[in-house]
Amino acid sequence: MPTVRLGFIGAGGIAGFHLQNLQRVPEAKVVAFADPNLDAAKQRAEQVGLPAREGETVFGDWQLMLERVEMDGVLVLSPHAHHFEQIVAALQRGLHVLAEKPMVVTSEQAQKVVLAARQAGKQVVVSYQRRFTPVFRFIRDQVHKGALGELTFVEAVIGQDWQQLTQGTWRQMPELSGGGMLMDSGSHMVDFVLWTVPNAPVKVSATISQCGAPVEINDIVGVQFSGGALGALIAMGNFTHFMERYTFVGTEGAMWLDRGQVVWQPMGGEQRVVEAKELPPASTPDRHFVDVVLGRVENMSPPEDAFKVVTLTTAAYQAAATGQTVAVPSLPA
Ligand SMILES: NC(=O)c1ccc[n+]([C@@H]2O[C@H](COP(=O)([O-])OP(=O)(O)OC[C@H]3O[C@@H](n4cnc5c(N)ncnc54)[C@H](O)[C@@H]3O)[C@@H](O)[C@H]2O)c1
Numbered sequence: 655m656p657t658v659r660l661g662f663i664g665a666g667g668i669a670g671f672h673l674q675n676l677q678r679v680p681e682a683k684v685v686a687f688a689d690p691n692l693d694a695a696k697q698r699a700e701q702v703g704l705p706a707r708e709g710e711t712v713f714g715d716w717q718l719m720l721e722r723v724e725m726d727g728v729l730v731l732s733p734h735a736h737h738f739e740q741i742v743a744a745l746q747r748g749l750h751v752l753a754e755k756p757m758v759v760t761s762e763q764a765q766k767v768v769l770a771a772r773q774a775g776k777q778v779v780v781s782y783q784r785r786f787t788p789v790f791r792f793i794r795d796q797v798h799k800g801a802l803g804e805l806t807f808v809e810a811v812i813g814q815d816w817q818q819l820t821q822g823t824w825r826q827m828p829e830l831s832g833g834g835m836l837m838d839s840g841s842h843m844v845d846f847v848l849w850t851v852p853n854a855p856v857k858v859s860a861t862i863s864q865c866g867a868p869v870e871i872n873d874i875v876g877v878q879f880s881g882g883a884l885g886a887l888i889a890m891g892n893f894t895h896f897m898e899r900y901t902f903v904g905t906e907g908a909m910w911l912d913r914g915q916v917v918w919q920p921m922g923g924e925q926r927v928v929e930a931k932e933l934p935p936a937s938t939p940d941r942h943f944v945d946v947v948l949g950r951v952e953n954m955s956p957p958e959d960a961f962k963v964v965t966l967t968t969a970a971y972q973a974a975a976t977g978q979t980v981a982v983p984s985l986p987a
Contacts, residue, residue: 657683658944661723663716663740664731665689665698668754672729672781673702675940682944686723688716716740720747727947730754733830734837738763745774752943754781756841757960759832761968764961765985771957777946778957781939782845785955788933789916793902793909794850795934796918802904803921805851808877808885809901812843813893817871826868834869835891836862836967843887843898845963850902853879855962855982860970865892875970877982961985 658681662669665687676682684702687695692714699706706712713719720728720743727750730740738758744751745767757780758764771778784790797805816825816835824830825838836844848855857878865871871892877885901910907920916928945951966982973980 656681656948658727658947659683659685659725661686661688661719661725661728662695662698662731663688663719663728663744664733664736664754665691665694666731668731669698669729670701672731672752672940673698675938678938679941679944681948682940685725686711686713686719688713688719690714717743720744720749725749727751727943733824734759734832735830738767741767741778742770745770745776745778748774748776750776750943750947751778752781752939753778753957753960755845755960756832756837756964756967757957758964759837759968761961761965761983764957764964768957768961768985777953778960779939779943779946779953780845780955780957780960782842782849782955782959783939784842784846785849786937786939786942788930788936789911789914789928790846791934792916792928792932793900793911794846796909797850797902797904798852801907801918802902802909803906804881805853805879805883805902805904807883807901807903808847808851809888809899810843810847810885811888811890811897811899812840813890813895813897814839815893815895816891817865817867818892821867828869831869833967833971834864834867835871835889836873836875836970837869839891839896840873840887840889841963841967843889843900844966845959846900847877847885847887848962848966849959851879851883851885853881853883854984855885855966856880857979858966858969858973858982859979860974862971862974870971870974873970873974875966875973877966958985
């Protein structure tokens, strides 16, 4: 069996999720952790039974890890504003990258990552786990097959007790986070909508509010897609708990996801709950990353798509700041 050697850049909360996923990927071998909080790196090493030797398997400096450790890929799991430098440095060292969301915090950075990956001939898989989750994949596949006819409207809502949970952390420091609820958890909503709607977004209007925080907490984003469909994307960053809901309306029917269940109703027809046996199989970003590194499958979550997410997010911030409708640029060829 081939082996894919992996290093972690960032050993915080989400590192636990990736380690859990990687336990079920027999080809994956975690060989090093880097985190300025060396204790966090050591704890993660111990968690996977890797002897914690500073300068060999655990590092306070991620650049030293890239210089010293023989690896095939890295997972970039640091605060948002660090991702760009770390992803590009890893690519330039000939490594593949699994990047947490948001891949980067500006459109220009996203464009540079796309170029760096092409120049290096290496893959960047962005960790949007909904792309590997059966209910989300089902809706996306049906919309792309035309099961709802031509899309006319999309409503997306994501809510979380985000303001309460992230108070005093890097997530509320704009220089580290690049934004608030929409840039962070809202990134999943933006990605799912853009991945599912076949047409590109062309214009955005937005209203946001900071609710006394240093970054935005609540967002109302209006999107016009080429072809005429409209999108209403709502992020509620001071809700009571985590929730998300999506409704896709087309000329031939509607499909919505609420509390984990997909409901489908053809125009003029009966509503029905989509059964578990109709859904595609589950996977994880980590299983997919290793398969991509081994050349077994096409990258299902490429940096070109993450460019679209950050471009729409920052266009929404600009629209909110100026009170104007903002055009959404596409990735230059
Ligand atoms: N896909 C998801 O659902 C999901 C969920 C949670 C977090 N995330 C993403 O994962 C990333 C990390 O989030 P988290 O929840 O683990 O945050 P966290 O605050 O729990 O951990 C961040 C870690 O990064 C370390 N760090 C700080 N600066 C660093 C640097 N320059 N280089 C390397 N490490 C550095 C910190 O010491 C800390 O250990 C973010 O991009 C976040 O958006 C994704």
